[in-house]
Amino acid sequence: MQRLLLIKPGEIELKLGNRREFVRRLKDQIHQRLGSIPHLLEEYPGRFFLRCEQRHEAVARFVLEHCPGVNGVARAFVVDKTPEAIATAAVEAAREEAARGARTFKAETRRSDKSFPLDSYGMSATAGEAVCAAIPELSVDVHQPDFVLTLEIRERAYVYASTLPGPRGLPVGTQGKGLLLLSGGIDSPVAGYLMAKRGLALEAVYFHAYPYTSEEARHKVEKLACRIAAWTGGMQLWVVPFTDVQLAIKKGGREEANTTILRMAMMQAADMLAQRISAIAMVTGESLGQVASQTAQNMRLSQSTTTLPVLRPLIGIDKEDTILMAKRIGTYEISILPYEDCCVLFSPRHPVLKPDFEDISQYFRSLCLDAAIADAVQQADRVRFGYREVMQEFGVALEG
Ligand code: ATP
Ligand code: MG
Numbered sequence: 001m002q003r004l005l006l007i008k009p010g011e012i013e014l015k016l017g018n019r020r021e022f023v024r025r026l027k028d029q030i031h032q033r034l035g036s037i038p039h040l041l042e043e044y045p046g047r048f049f050l051r052c053e054q055r056h057e058a059v060a061r062f063v064l065e066h067c068p069g070v071n072g073v074a075r076a077f078v079v080d081k082t083p084e085a086i087a088t089a090a091v092e093a094a095r096e097e098a099a100r101g102a103r104t105f106k107a108e109t110r111r112s113d114k115s116f117p118l119d120s121y122g123m124s125a126t127a128g129e130a131v132c133a134a135i136p137e138l139s140v141d142v143h144q145p146d147f148v149l150t151l152e153i154r155e156r157a158y159v160y161a162s163t164l165p166g167p168r169g170l171p172v173g174t175q176g177k178g179l180l181l182l183s184g185g186i187d188s189p190v191a192g193y194l195m196a197k198r199g200l201a202l203e204a205v206y207f208h209a210y211p212y213t214s215e216e217a218r219h220k221v222e223k224l225a226c227r228i229a230a231w232t233g234g235m236q237l238w239v240v241p242f243t244d245v246q247l248a249i250k251k252g253g254r255e256e257a258n259t260t261i262l263r264m265a266m267m268q269a270a271d272m273l274a275q276r277i278s279a280i281a282m283v284t285g286e287s288l289g290q291v292a293s294q295t296a297q298n299m300r301l302s303q304s305t306t307t308l309p310v311l312r313p314l315i316g317i318d319k320e321d322t323i324l325m326a327k328r329i330g331t332y333e334i335s336i337l338p339y340e341d342c343c344v345l346f347s348p349r350h351p352v353l354k355p356d357f358e359d360i361s362q363y364f365r366s367l368c369l370d371a372a373i374a375d376a377v378q379q380a381d382r383v384r385f386g387y388r389e390v391m392q393e394f395g396v397a398l399e400g
Helices: 019-034 055-063 083-099 118-135 186-195 213-233 243-252 253-275 296-305 320-328 357-366 370-378 387-393
Strands: 001-007 039-044 049-051 071-077 104-112 147-153 158-161 163-165 177-181 201-208 235-241 282-283 382-385
Touching: 001 055, 019 039, 019 049, 019 055, 049 055, 055 071, 055 163, 055 387, 071 357, 083 104, 083 118, 083 147, 083 158, 104 118, 147 163, 177 186, 177 243, 177 253, 186 201, 186 213, 186 253, 186 282, 186 320, 201 213, 201 253, 213 235, 213 382, 213 387, 235 253, 235 370, 243 370, 253 282, 253 357, 253 370, 296 357
Parallel strands: 104 147, 177 201, 177 282, 201 235
Antiparallel strands: 001 049, 001 071, 039 049, 071 158, 071 163, 147 158, 235 382
């Protein structure tokens, strides 16, 4: 019996006006991530189907489970549209679930081909009886089944027992490209993940103050970028040497304003980089009031050095919830490695919570950082992560 991966697209089905564009992006994303792995991707209304050799299936599943725009993935049998063939496939799919310990199930039929001889109820009943007869340890429970046996009767018939969740959201690239300000902390990787799920392609920038921040800190950010790339479908990380800018800020002497000024300088550098890579938005991991530099007044200042929108998906999220997400997406254990991203040399003991906009803007201008910032961006180092590296990072075995 033939098997394929049945893909349930999500929100793109709602995009009436530009559905074609969303579908094209989703297919491109899947093709690009699979790279040289031979595969066939078919599209039908409301479903996509991916076929590849059995030995590549783990990779294909990884790709689909991390591809925004995908709501769910099922390993489905594809059979002729006859009640007998469908019932046989149902027994096969149920047998696998029983082997994993399932004891109860219910059958559900979705019939878009109205010429099929049995109605939905009749097909579910036929398959259910076949399963119970063939596998005595299984019985029907329509209220709390261990698994749902789904029978889809469409252009062909598809039979599957369990669906793996996809990331949902919108295909990467449908909302243009953003520049993620990626530190080694817990928040910014989660912010990147959330925006990738909303269809933003991403590149990342890390401001590195070597030797005040260590090579390990940089390595940690690279690892984080590689993990986020699982969702974005690859990643370019720009490492901007920011030591000179930081030293110039320190020399300015107003210690209490250092963090605010540093954020303004970072945003100005990010703005230059965004122009270079055609990004249309910035993304940060800020959350209102989480630390002194994340008050509304400080954000007004830090975003005043760019004209691009600054997207802050974590703005209203509590730290505990961000940590849960970071654990789920596999960035938490990297983020908590002990290489500090900010150096005591630059962190004021008493940062200002409510800076005066005019006063700090004036002070920022007086520091004349433009040349140092432009130099830093000029010297940026680019690190690329392709999907092969992503799969290695996640320990997915690539065969052949
Ligand atoms: P995170 O957990 O993301 O490090 P944080 O809670 O430590 O955030 P801040 O240090 O105030 O908060 O940083 C706020 C945001 O500024 C970060 O989420 C990130 O987007 C950006 N940022 C901070 N430091 C850097 C850096 N060295 N390079 C790039 N972006 C940075
Ligand atoms: Mg941080």
